[in-house]
Structure formats: C-alpha cells, structure tokens
Amino acid sequence: MRFAVLGAGSWGTALAIQLAQNNPTVLWGRDAEKMAAMKQSGCNQFYLPDYPFPANLTVEQDLQQAINSCEAVLVVCPSHAFGEILCLIKPLLNGRPVAWASKGFEPGTGRFLHQVAAEILGDQVPTALITGPSFAKDVAAGKPTLVAVASKHPEFAEKVANALHSETFRVYMSTDIIGAELGGAVKNVLALATGIADGMQLGDNTRAALITRGMAEMMRLGQVLGVRSETLMGLSGLGDLVLTSTGDLSRNRRMGLALGQGKTIAQAKQNIGQVVEGIGTTDEVMRLARRHQVEMPITEHVWKVVHGEMTTEEALSALMGRDLRPEF
Numbered sequence: 001m002r003f004a005v006l007g008a009g010s011w012g013t014a015l016a017i018q019l020a021q022n023n024p025t026v027l028w029g030r031d032a033e034k035m036a037a038m039k040q041s042g043c044n045q046f047y048l049p050d051y052p053f054p055a056n057l058t059v060e061q062d063l064q065q066a067i068n069s070c071e072a073v074l075v076v077c078p079s080h081a082f083g084e085i086l087c088l089i090k091p092l093l094n095g096r097p098v099a100w101a102s103k104g105f106e107p108g109t110g111r112f113l114h115q116v117a118a119e120i121l122g123d124q125v126p127t128a129l130i131t132g133p134s135f136a137k138d139v140a141a142g143k144p145t146l147v148a149v150a151s152k153h154p155e156f157a158e159k160v161a162n163a164l165h166s167e168t169f170r171v172y173m174s175t176d177i178i179g180a181e182l183g184g185a186v187k188n189v190l191a192l193a194t195g196i197a198d199g200m201q202l203g204d205n206t207r208a209a210l211i212t213r214g215m216a217e218m219m220r221l222g223q224v225l226g227v228r229s230e231t232l233m234g235l236s237g238l239g240d241l242v243l244t245s246t247g248d249l250s251r252n253r254r255m256g257l258a259l260g261q262g263k264t265i266a267q268a269k270q271n272i273g274q275v276v277e278g279i280g281t282t283d284e285v286m287r288l289a290r291r292h293q294v295e296m297p298i299t300e301h302v303w304k305v306v307h308g309e310m311t312t313e314e315a316l317s318a319l320m321g322r323d324l325r326p327e328f
Helices: 012-021 033-042 065-066 080-092 113-121 136-140 154-164 177-199 204-225 235-246 251-260 265-272 275-289 297-306 311-320
Strands: 003-006 027-028 057-059 072-075 098-100 125-130 145-150 169-174
Touching: 003 012, 003 065, 003 125, 003 169, 012 027, 012 136, 012 154, 027 065, 027 169, 027 265, 057 098, 065 080, 072 080, 072 154, 072 297, 080 113, 080 275, 113 125, 113 177, 125 154, 125 177, 125 235, 136 275, 145 154, 145 177, 145 235, 154 169, 154 265, 154 297, 177 235, 177 251, 177 275, 177 297, 204 235, 204 275, 204 297, 251 265, 251 275, 297 311
Parallel strands: 003 027, 003 072, 027 057, 072 098, 098 125, 145 169
Antiparallel strands: 125 145
C-alpha cells in the first residue's frame, strides 16, 4: 500500500523513509518553502540532515497531488493540530483510509484522537494508530525498532503493518486502540517527571521509582477506561514510557531536565525547538483523572509545576511526604 505522509517534521520524515523501503511514498508538509528545500537537497536538512531520502520517496508541495498519488494517508502532526489536518483532508480522501502517528489528546476536551477521527471522517473510513518506543533519528538510521499498530479495522491494520515492516522495523498489531492511545499520551507526562528528577540530580533510584509508580498511575487510569492491561504493559505503554523517560532524544525528558535545573518552560522550548507534547497533555490527563476520580499523584504534581503552583522542590517534598500505604 502506497502512503502519503502528511507532516514533514522529524517523525513524519522518518516514517516516510521507512515506508519508502517497501513502496513508493510521498511526503507533504505545510511549509512550502521548507518542502521546496527538501525536494532540492534530497533530505530533511531541518530535522534529519544526515539521512538522504531513498529513491522511492517523493516530496510533494501540493496536498491534493500528494493524496491522489497514493492509496492511503498517514497523518504525523502534533495532537493539537490533528483535528485541523483531518478537516483539511476530508474532502480530498475519496474513500482512502487514514492512519496517524500522533500521540496525545484533543486540547480542551481530553478526547482521544480516534474519537476526533470518527467525528470528522465518520465510522466508514478505516483508521489506525502507529505507536510505540521509537525515536525518529534511530528509525531513519535503520536501527532495530518495534512498534504497534492499533485499529478496529484489522484488514487496514495489516496493510499498515506490511507497509512498514522490514528487517530492522518490526510491527505488532492490536485492536485496543484506547489502550494504545492512553499509553502513548500519559508517558509524555511521566517523562517530564523523570526529566525533572534527573535535572535535580536525584539519582537512579528516583528515576526507577518514578517510572514504576508512574506506570501504576497509567494502569489505574487504564482500568477505569476499560483498556487491556497487557496493552499498557506492551510497546505502546511500558515500552514507550521507558524510552521517553530515559532517552536523551526525548523532547519531554529534555523539557523536564530543564525544569529540574531551574529553567522556565519558555527557555526550554526555545532550546528544544520542537513541540513538547507533554506540556499540553498534562492538562488533558488531569482532566481524565479528575473525571474518573483516579488518583495520579505524580501526574498531579507535574501539572502543578507546569502551571507554576509549585516549585520542583515543593513537588518533591509533597510526593515524598504522602501517607504510607500498600504498594498495590
């Protein structure tokens, strides 16, 4: 299946490079000037300058042309732009299925992205989510990577998996799309927490504890939402959490490091230079937790730090000072 990848950031570019190993692939982005530069240079010099495009990858500046030349669409954009992109492409799809590799919730509502997709595209359009522990740079470099494709449309999920699968890129399939989306979103908030702890130089014990107890928070929220526990213990939950919390390519971890070192969110964003999903996702995870009355103390204290209600030192003191209780 030939895909038009919509979104020419680092992750969209890396997935386009991966897809082009198996089939002709088209890459489209909003910034016409940047797309023209990519077309001329044969690489994404803005995000992945060391990885030339394969011969099967075409850069297209016209959205209609990009979609018309392919059999399916893969949307790769920040979660806050997801609904806008779907509204833009809906009249152009002509029945084509849509996958996405965006992680997070709809800002302001806390809705899962599959719910946004169903409302905009309707239930008849096959959809799927690509998620899991995967840094763009490692994928572009051909380093071994494992991801999951979650979908309520098994035939389309299999086509997405086959389009991506290679000797260095292994794909598993799942029907638990809520679990896959939840893991891919909550891990960004927990990566902020571990980054803050490392920025404060609290040590390896603290990092391990935050990952473990953060995982417990994710499982509690997943339980009330009816997701399968094995989904959250798999690639889209635990796998992505470990990567994002410990890998130095993680934007959310780097944001946490900066906050732990006393920098402001604005200063950290300027240094990182790309969208940090965990900042906005913190609001939506707390919205879900409060709606379902789920206790998520790590997430809550990250939210308070992000919103300036606590310093990092005050958040640490409050977490460590909580009453004793059973682990499970």
